[in-house]
Each structure stands twice: as structure tokens, then as C-alpha cells.
Amino acid sequence: MRIVALETLRPAFQKNLCVVVLHTEDGQVGLGDAFMQSAAVEAYLHDHVAPLLVGQEHPSPEAVSQLLAPYVGFQGGGVEVRGNGAVDIALWDLLGRHTGLPVARLLGGPVRAEIPVYNTCAGPDYIQDTSRQTSANWGAVEGRYEDLTAFLNTPGALAKELRAEGLRGMKVWPFDHAAEASGGTRITPAEMDRALAVVREIRDAVGMDLDLMVELHGLWSRQAAVEICHALEPLQPFWVEDPVRPDAVDALGALCDEVGVPIATGETALGRRGFLPMLGQGRISYCTVDVQWTGGLTEARKVATLADTFAVPVAPHDCTGPITLAACFHLTMAQPNALVQETVRAFLRTWYPRVVEGLPEIRNGLARLNDSPGLGLTLTADLRTDPGTRCRVTELTTVKGRS
Ligand SMILES: [Mg+2]
Structure with a gap:
């Protein structure tokens, strides 16, 4: 070899x-x-x-x-x-x-035959041009699978559509415009109302029948993030993701102590040493490791096992390419504490298949691997x-x- x-x-x-x-x-x-x-x-x-x-x-x-x-x-x-x-x-x-052998078997698995997925509501061109996490990099606003436009404007209809596809969860980021307006330092009552209306409309449309992840992209300072989390509490998000930067460890810990919503974090955290301070505080609820950004499967599985040591489930990040997503599926099939896999239907149905064939089929919100060797891709x-x-x-x- x-x-x-x-x-x-x-x-x-x-x-x-x-x-x-x-x-x-x-x-x-x-x-x-x-x-x-x-x-x-x-x-x-x-x-x-x-x-x-x-x-x-x-x-x-x-x-x-x-x-x-x-x-x-x-x-x-x-x-x-x-x-x-x-x-x-x-x-x-x-x-x-x-x-x-499939990579899931090389990793010591499988421990399950299928893994639930949730949909991140981006459009096909999301994060297309630059590496910045700003609304200027959100891509087109019209077209099929423009789920970002949909969650901002017709969130209830989008939630019903996703539920009808069999998906069990969706992720939205209605607070990002407000973060851009103040540099993340404060959110006005009007901005809070506008963003909460998106979440409320989803709950009104599908009740608790869909897990709802609210993404804050690490754009906020601690006090503003605390206020957002408190405002979200009655709407029962499944998690609030990256309320502050994950390397602001003390701020994250203080926030987790103050708020009554589960916190997910970690897609930009690096390796075991990046995760240990967050896990060691015993406060984050979900570990959203990115298998590629954290250094590959070799490191990601150690991160996942470290999270398991602290009784924290892993829910790997997507949005970083179809081959990485396949690696995520092999990891989640082999990892006892895997909870759910992030996916973006707008990517899976547009540009991911332009790169590779052989990604796992997703039916009724569940992904299942075949027995192809390696990652199973061409x-x-x-x-x-x-x-x-x-x-x-x-x-x-x-x-x-x-x-
Ligand atoms: Mg995220």
C-alpha cells in the first residue's frame, strides 16, 4: 500500500x-x-x-x-x-x-445499523465564497432547497415539509442578523422578537414533534447569549449551539450554569485538548465535533471517546464536504455515544453528489451504511x-x- x-x-x-x-x-x-x-x-x-x-x-x-x-x-x-x-x-x-472492510468496522463497530439525522436549514450555496460566517456568505435566496430563506420567511411551512420527509430535527440561526448589527454585544427587544418569532412559528406548526436546534455560531458575548438562551427556554429547543466561542471556556461555563437550555458546542474546537476544558467543567450537553476540522477520524474518535467519559453524546458537524460526512457516518455507526448526525439536504441533493457517489441513503430521517470497503465512495x-x-x-x- x-x-x-x-x-x-x-x-x-x-x-x-x-x-x-x-x-x-x-x-x-x-x-x-x-x-x-x-x-x-x-x-x-x-x-x-x-x-x-x-x-x-x-x-x-x-x-x-x-x-x-x-x-x-x-x-x-x-x-x-x-x-x-x-x-x-x-x-x-x-x-x-x-x-x-468498511471504516466503521475498522473503528471497532458497528454498534448500530442506522443513525438519525437532522437537517441544517442552509441553501445549496451556503458558505460558497469565503470562509467567513456572515450573512454575506449565505448564498442565493431563491430556488429549490433554499431552506435558509425558508426558515427566515416561512419557518412553519418548512418545519412541516421536513417532518413530512421523516426528519426528526431541524437547525436554524435566526439571531445572526442581530449579532452582526451589534458585533454580538447586545440584542434589542425588537431583534429578539423577530428571531423568536421564527422559533415560535416552528413550534406552532409541528409542536414538539421535531427536535429544534438553534445555532448562534459563537457570535455573541456572554450576557447577550444568556438573554437569548433565557428567551428560548419556554420554546424548549433541543439544544442551543455555540452561544459563545468554544474557546471562551470560562464564559461558556458561566453561561451553562445560568441558562435552562441544553448547550451544544465544538465544531471549531480542536482535538482532545480543545474539548477537555469544556467537558471537564461538566456543563456542555452535546459535543458537535467536526471530524475533519478537528484533525481527522484518528483524533475525532478520541474526542468522541473523551466525551463519552464525561457522559456527553456526540453529534458530528456537517457542512464541511461529502467525504467528511461519510467519515462522520462511519464514526457514528461505531461510536456508542453517537446521538445524531447533522446533514444538509440542500447539499445532499445538489453539490455533494457532484463530488462523490455512494453516500449513505437517508430514509425516514435515518441513515444506513452499506458494506462497501473504506468510506464506500467513488x-x-x-x-x-x-x-x-x-x-x-x-x-x-x-x-x-x-x-
Ligand atoms: Mg454549528
Whole structure:
């Protein structure tokens, strides 16, 4: 299983995505993806990772994660971590293909046959252009599966539509405009009313028949976040997500003590060391680790197990690419404390299938894996041939001292 080339593909239709393909001597490929600042990740992978990785015989994910550990850029999910996370996911995929086993089995599972999913109400173009979490990066406002527009304007109808599809949960972020207006420092009564109306309308439409996740994107200061959480308490959200930045650990702990809603956090937290201070306080209710942003499956499963030690379920983050989502499903099938998997129907039905085939089928709000080796994915033929896709390859012959 000697690695002979590292290839990256950056599609024009999603500028934040960098697909990583590891090629082996015997013609196998392992797939991974990195999301946000794809050009910087691409440069890092070819300049730094390929010279270390290409030419390696039987590279194990654990050994490579040690090999690639950077001296700087390892906190907070920097370019290095996202690149390493994509490589790690590709190595698990390769290992599965090499052994003929699904990654969920390599991880010691499965412990379940299916996992519930919830829908994050983004549109197809959400986070398309830049890596910033602002309304300027929310994408188009009209079209099929524009669930962001729908939750802002017709939240009750959207909730009914999702429930009719069999989904058991939905996530919305009606407070973000108010956070932008004040830099997260305060929310006016009028802004609070407007945002709460979205949540109220969902509850009026479907009652408690749908789990409701309210996303705050870590945009708020503590006092404003506390006020929002208090206002949400009567509407019984399943969780409030990232009320403040997850690295504002003391503020998060104080907030969790003050409010009467469950708190989920962690998609931008990094690794065991990033999660331990939050889990150690015994206050967060759900761990929303991002399998790629936290450094790959090798680290994510340790985070999930650490969360289990503190009796906290994991609910992995999506929005970071279809290959990462597949890795999430393999993790949740193998992880005893997995609760639910985030998905975005607008991505699953538009650009995710333009990258790969073979993602798990979701029926009645439940995802089920098949027995395909590795992650079970195949790159679409169109991705390489699309003239808008930027392809770059570092081969064994070009890596100094390794040919
Ligand atoms: Mg989130």
C-alpha cells in the first residue's frame, strides 16, 4: 500500500472545497476533503505533506498524524489541521479498501445499523465564497432547497415539509442578523422578537414533534447569549449551539450554569485538548465535533471517546464536504455515544453528489451504511473532467529522495 501520488481537486462549484486523493502503487485511491480556504490547504498539502507522505509504505493514520503534527498552526483548526484531517480521512479510506472492510468496522463497530439525522436549514450555496460566517456568505435566496430563506420567511411551512420527509430535527440561526448589527454585544427587544418569532412559528406548526436546534455560531458575548438562551427556554429547543466561542471556556461555563437550555458546542474546537476544558467543567450537553476540522477520524474518535467519559453524546458537524460526512457516518455507526448526525439536504441533493457517489441513503430521517470497503465512495467522473476543476498532483517521481 505504498503511496505514489497526492492529488487535489478544487471544484469551481464550491470554492471552499479541496478534495484529496491518495494514490497507491497497486491502483487504490483513498479520498478525503478539506473545507475553508481551499487554495491555502492545497498549497500546504503539496508543499509540506506530499514530500513527507508520498513514497511511504503502509502509512497508518496514527503514525501519519504524528508525522504531520505541525509545530505551529495546530490550534483552532488552521490550514495545517484541515489538510492533515483530509489526509487522515483518506488514509482510513485506503485502509478500508486495502482490507476490504468498511471504516466503521475498522473503528471497532458497528454498534448500530442506522443513525438519525437532522437537517441544517442552509441553501445549496451556503458558505460558497469565503470562509467567513456572515450573512454575506449565505448564498442565493431563491430556488429549490433554499431552506435558509425558508426558515427566515416561512419557518412553519418548512418545519412541516421536513417532518413530512421523516426528519426528526431541524437547525436554524435566526439571531445572526442581530449579532452582526451589534458585533454580538447586545440584542434589542425588537431583534429578539423577530428571531423568536421564527422559533415560535416552528413550534406552532409541528409542536414538539421535531427536535429544534438553534445555532448562534459563537457570535455573541456572554450576557447577550444568556438573554437569548433565557428567551428560548419556554420554546424548549433541543439544544442551543455555540452561544459563545468554544474557546471562551470560562464564559461558556458561566453561561451553562445560568441558562435552562441544553448547550451544544465544538465544531471549531480542536482535538482532545480543545474539548477537555469544556467537558471537564461538566456543563456542555452535546459535543458537535467536526471530524475533519478537528484533525481527522484518528483524533475525532478520541474526542468522541473523551466525551463519552464525561457522559456527553456526540453529534458530528456537517457542512464541511461529502467525504467528511461519510467519515462522520462511519464514526457514528461505531461510536456508542453517537446521538445524531447533522446533514444538509440542500447539499445532499445538489453539490455533494457532484463530488462523490455512494453516500449513505437517508430514509425516514435515518441513515444506513452499506458494506462497501473504506468510506464506500467513488469520485464522480465529472469532477476531474470539469474544466472548472483545478487539479494538482504531486507524484513519487517529483518527491526528492523518494523515487
Ligand atoms: Mg454549528
